Amino acid sequence: MSATVMDNPLRAGVRLERTADPCTVIIFGATGDLTKRKLVPALYRLVQERLVPGEFAVVGAARSEMGHDDFRAKMKDAVAQFSEAKRVDEEVWDSFAQGLYYLPVNIDSPDDYKKLSDLLDQIDRERGTQGNRVFYLSTAPALYAEAVKQLGQSGLVNQEKGWRRVIIEKPFGTDLATAKQLNRDIHEHLEESQIYRIDHYLGKETVQNLMIFRFANGIYEPLWNRQYIDHVQITNAETVGVEGRGGYYDKAGVVRDMIQNHVFQVLSHVVMEPPASLGAEAVRDEKIKAMMSARPFTAERVRNECVRGQYGAGSINGKPVPGYREEEGVPKDSTTETFAMVTMRFDNWRWSGVPFYIRSGKRLAKRVTEVAIQFKDAPHQLFGREMMEQVAPNQLVIRIQPDEGITLRFGAKVPGQVTRIRDVNMDFRYGASFGVQLAEAYERLLLDCILGDPTLYARTDMTERGWEIVMPILEEWAATKAEAPFPNYEAGSWGPQATHDLLASQGRRWRRP
Amino acid sequence: METQTHNSSAAVSVSGIDVSKLEKELAAMWQPAKNEDGTVAEAGTTRVCVLNLIVYAAQQEDRAEIDQLLDEVTEQTPGRSIILVADRDSADAKLEAYVSTRCQTSSRGAKQVCGEQITIEASGPVIETVSTAIEPLLMPDMPVFLWWKDIPHYEDKLFNRLVGLADRVVIDSLAFDHPHEDLLRLAEIIRTNPQFMLVSDLNWGRMTAWRSLVASFWDVDDYRPLLDQIDTVIVEYDPPDVAHSAIAPQALLIIGWLASRLGWQFLGQAPHSDGQTTHFTLQALGGREVKIELRALPDREGRDGWLASLTLRATQAGAEFRVAMNEAGTKLETEARIGDAHHVERVVAYEQKTEGQRLSRELGLLLRDRIYEAAVTAAAQLLAALSQS
Ligand SMILES: NC(=O)c1ccc[n+]([C@@H]2O[C@H](COP(=O)([O-])OP(=O)(O)OC[C@H]3O[C@@H](n4cnc5c(N)ncnc54)[C@H](OP(=O)(O)O)[C@@H]3O)[C@@H](O)[C@H]2O)c1
Numbered sequence A: 001m002s003a004t005v006m007d008n009p010l011r012a013g014v015r016l017e018r019t020a021d022p023c024t025v026i027i028f029g030a031t032g033d034l035t036k037r038k039l040v041p042a043l044y045r046l047v048q049e050r051l052v053p054g055e056f057a058v059v060g061a062a063r064s065e066m067g068h069d070d071f072r073a074k075m076k077d078a079v080a081q082f083s084e085a086k087r088v089d090e091e092v093w094d095s096f097a098q099g100l101y102y103l104p105v106n107i108d109s110p111d112d113y114k115k116l117s118d119l120l121d122q123i124d125r126e127r128g129t130q131g132n133r134v135f136y137l138s139t140a141p142a143l144y145a146e147a148v149k150q151l152g153q154s155g156l157v158n159q160e161k162g163w164r165r166v167i168i169e170k171p172f173g174t175d176l177a178t179a180k181q182l183n184r185d186i187h188e189h190l191e192e193s194q195i196y197r198i199d200h201y202l203g204k205e206t207v208q209n210l211m212i213f214r215f216a217n218g219i220y221e222p223l224w225n226r227q228y229i230d231h232v233q234i235t236n237a238e239t240v241g242v243e244g245r246g247g248y249y250d251k252a253g254v255v256r257d258m259i260q261n262h263v264f265q266v267l268s269h270v271v272m273e274p275p276a277s278l279g280a281e282a283v284r285d286e287k288i289k290a291m292m293s294a295r296p297f298t299a300e301r302v303r304n305e306c307v308r309g310q311y312g313a314g315s316i317n318g319k320p321v322p323g324y325r326e327e328e329g330v331p332k333d334s335t336t337e338t339f340a341m342v343t344m345r346f347d348n349w350r351w352s353g354v355p356f357y358i359r360s361g362k363r364l365a366k367r368v369t370e371v372a373i374q375f376k377d378a379p380h381q382l383f384g385r386e387m388m389e390q391v392a393p394n395q396l397v398i399r400i401q402p403d404e405g406i407t408l409r410f411g412a413k414v415p416g417q418v419t420r421i422r423d424v425n426m427d428f429r430y431g432a433s434f435g436v437q438l439a440e441a442y443e444r445l446l447l448d449c450i451l452g453d454p455t456l457y458a459r460t461d462m463t464e465r466g467w468e469i470v471m472p473i474l475e476e477w478a479a480t481k482a483e484a485p486f487p488n489y490e491a492g493s494w495g496p497q498a499t500h501d502l503l504a505s506q507g508r509r510w511r512r513p
Numbered sequence B: 001m002e003t004q005t006h007n008s009s010a011a012v013s014v015s016g017i018d019v020s021k022l023e024k025e026l027a028a029m030w031q032p033a034k035n036e037d038g039t040v041a042e043a044g045t046t047r048v049c050v051l052n053l054i055v056y057a058a059q060q061e062d063r064a065e066i067d068q069l070l071d072e073v074t075e076q077t078p079g080r081s082i083i084l085v086a087d088r089d090s091a092d093a094k095l096e097a098y099v100s101t102r103c104q105t106s107s108r109g110a111k112q113v114c115g116e117q118i119t120i121e122a123s124g125p126v127i128e129t130v131s132t133a134i135e136p137l138l139m140p141d142m143p144v145f146l147w148w149k150d151i152p153h154y155e156d157k158l159f160n161r162l163v164g165l166a167d168r169v170v171i172d173s174l175a176f177d178h179p180h181e182d183l184l185r186l187a188e189i190i191r192t193n194p195q196f197m198l199v200s201d202l203n204w205g206r207m208t209a210w211r212s213l214v215a216s217f218w219d220v221d222d223y224r225p226l227l228d229q230i231d232t233v234i235v236e237y238d239p240p241d242v243a244h245s246a247i248a249p250q251a252l253l254i255i256g257w258l259a260s261r262l263g264w265q266f267l268g269q270a271p272h273s274d275g276q277t278t279h280f281t282l283q284a285l286g287g288r289e290v291k292i293e294l295r296a297l298p299d300r301e302g303r304d305g306w307l308a309s310l311t312l313r314a315t316q317a318g319a320e321f322r323v324a325m326n327e328a329g330t331k332l333e334t335e336a337r338i339g340d341a342h343h344v345e346r347v348v349a350y351e352q353k354t355e356g357q358r359l360s361r362e363l364g365l366l367l368r369d370r371i372y373e374a375a376v377t378a379a380a381q382l383l384a385a386l387s388q389s
Helices: A033-048 A068-082 A090-098 A110-127 A141-153 A176-187 A205-215 A246-252 A254-271 A280-292 A299-305 A385-389 A441-451 A460-479 A497-505 B019-029 B060-076 B124-129 B131-137 B157-165 B179-192 B202-206 B208-217 B224-229 B249-262 B355-363 B370-388
Strands: A023-028 A056-062 A100-104 A133-137 A164-168 A195-197 A229-237 A307-309 A314-316 A319-321 A339-344 A356-361 A368-375 A395-401 A405-414 A420-429 B002-007 B052-057 B080-087 B094-105 B112-123 B144-147 B168-171 B199-201 B232-237 B272-274 B277-283 B289-296 B307-314 B319-325 B331-338 B342-349
Touching: A023 A033, A023 A110, A023 A441, A033 A056, A033 A068, A033 A090, A033 A441, A033 B342, A056 A110, A068 A090, A068 A100, A090 A100, A090 B342, A100 A110, A110 A141, A133 A141, A133 A441, A141 A164, A141 A176, A164 A441, A176 A460, A205 A254, A205 A395, A229 A254, A246 A254, A254 A280, A254 A339, A254 A356, A254 A368, A254 A460, A280 A460, A299 A339, A299 A460, A307 A497, A339 A460, A339 A497, B019 B094, B019 B112, B019 B131, B052 B060, B052 B157, B060 B080, B060 B094, B060 B112, B060 B355, B080 B131, B094 B124, B112 B124, B112 B131, B124 B131, B124 B157, B131 B157, B144 B157, B144 B355, B168 B355, B179 B199, B179 B249, B179 B370, B199 B202, B199 B370, B202 B208, B202 B249, B202 B355, B208 B249, B208 B307, B208 B319, B208 B331, B224 B319, B232 B249, B249 B289, B249 B307, B249 B370, B277 B370
Parallel strands: A023 A056, A023 A133, A056 A100, A133 A164, A164 A195, A229 A356, B052 B080, B052 B144, B080 B112, B144 B168, B168 B199, B232 B289
Antiparallel strands: A229 A368, A307 A339, A314 A319, A339 A356, A368 A395, A395 A405, A405 A420, B002 B094, B094 B112, B232 B307, B272 B277, B277 B289, B307 B319, B319 B331, B331 B342
């Protein structure tokens, strides 16, 4: 990018939103599911909301043969079906569609990149997109490295004429070795500042709100440590099963699919120290620093502090559902875990001695993601032991989905002559407080990438650290596959009994979310 | 979306308004609904308050409009609203207050957002001092907004006292009765009293989309140098309903904004008007002249006082940048043209916001809007010159 960008005096003021450079977004995997469900609806919204400039274009690329107009028609249907508003504004669409193109591209074929390059140059000339490009890799993960290599060799990610960025979808590797290999492969052709590894959890408003909650309010931070906090529970529960992706899921399991990436991102927001600034590197430095202090798992810790589970038949919301091994694409004797509980410990001044209990799984009782901070008991039982036994310690719950909000539980006197205490919940719900729609994660993330802000994307070190932490768990469980007592929880329950026993043995219990 | 309101009986008292009675009634309204057998019928709603909003209504007729406005405001910015209905024409001293809650069930049914409302009806001599009845009703230490649509174009004690209570005053220059005089008066208020009164103008909010599109031309590196070569600006507008010969505040404000941001000075070259078009000449840094044309369009239904188009030209470079509203008033079209070689067009939705949504948006702003103040000041300079010529 040229270093002599002149400032724009008309941009000043509180009302005008951040604005993006002119650019072209190229989607590899444009005939796929994610493109029609999320990406194109999000791009359309960005145009509609004036968050991207007029000098903007989108190029779809995949192997299927089709013309620009076919692609436009398909994408128009997709926006009508999958956008929040479920409708398309004809005039806005027409203007968006003028900048919407399709090119048949095989990721393996160098010739196709030549064609792509020609098309992009033509778009730069016709639409003033200034050579700035985002390449979005929404294809099978096996193709990420090849796509980056080809982009590198064809010169398409060379930043002499405009900036070039690459968004990489999940999953990022299948274990530490493959994640490292993938990082090495892409670093051969890209600077870290060009790489945007998506974690759509980070695009969620409430995950971002965790930072606001912690660091914009003065009152919580002094309590946010081992002095006052007994332990932390993070629950990430889905009610769905494998939804026709049994083949993929059976190779992954919940640790790879959810914990290593999404749950760790949420966790790092809870554990991190206040960053020096909100700059992308400052925030990501603190997150990685927090995760670096996570105590490594040993085989013994895996046996004593972690629990794996796989669901059997049961029922969800009153409707019978099959067990995991009966799902399509799943082997009858599968030993893949669909549930995991792990106990994380952080060896640093702030968190020494505070366990973080994390559970994540499919086919659980309720769809919910939340962080519950359990405070210590009041230091002196002023009101007598019996009385205090019926009040639970203070608890602060940050709900991430659905029904985003914050609940604080504390003891209060029950009105009357005698002193009786009971727990009350003070509940704050975004939905009940602001009737406004929360922005879609993909919109926010795409815009951030176009704006060149990687704060909400995972950095190399974080992707590798996530894997590093979970590898001993994956290895221990793989080595003891035969012993896995699967299935060991009923669909529609809160996971294996062992998770409850584990907490009970430490004098604690799982919260019912 | 569905609205439910519950009203209490009036809390009238000769000695003024009974604040504790009103507070008690409001608290009772937040109780969960009970079935006949005393069991709780529905979960209680969350009492969330982010602000106080004092709404001034000059007459009973405005009430329906205000009701609708508050429905929408509650949904986005829950809080306490105090509606002051002032009947200035009546000689009878009257002061009455009653409370209600306003709950919005969103179309999905699940979300219920509530706000509380206190209505005060005052007439006669009481009006001047009614602010003392309002102060104890404000939620402690939450920001106070005053919605006084049409600023008074004379010294008004009630207005001044309410401004004294408020952190921010929200007006609507589209609704000005006397567009030129009121804009001049607004500039005067901003000039003499800048630390006390922070102003939001709904009409300025309507122009955000325009300003953002205009600004976005010069986010493009290739176009940026042309901003310093602009020599002609043409604004087309629909004249205000109340005064057809007046220039619409939107047109004056958009020029005021460009002039104040780009350092275009008014150096005393007398403006002239040929019927529908008013011409000004401004001077940019370095002495370049910038010709300004404000063109009134023939009257169109529902568009009184609105901008219709804005064109900026850098004649020597053969460049033209234009933003225009479509016929239906639902879209903005932009066009950037440099010589014959380069031409980019696009259409974006013009945010179809209701007044309530616009007001909500203003209620989210707590900072002083210096860009707006500078635009008003520059617009007032043009008006002053016009009235002298
Ligand atoms: N779907 C979701 O909700 C979701 C959620 C999170 C993450 N993801 C991730 O997002 C990525 C895309 O997911 P998806 O569900 O959209 O996958 P998909 O429906 O299977 O689409 C894959 C796309 O890749 C194209 N493709 C395959 N081989 C190609 C080649 N050699 N050259 C060029 N294009 C090729 C396919 O089109 P052709 O056959 O026409 O070439 C198709 O457009 C995956 O990495 C997935 O893990 C998806």
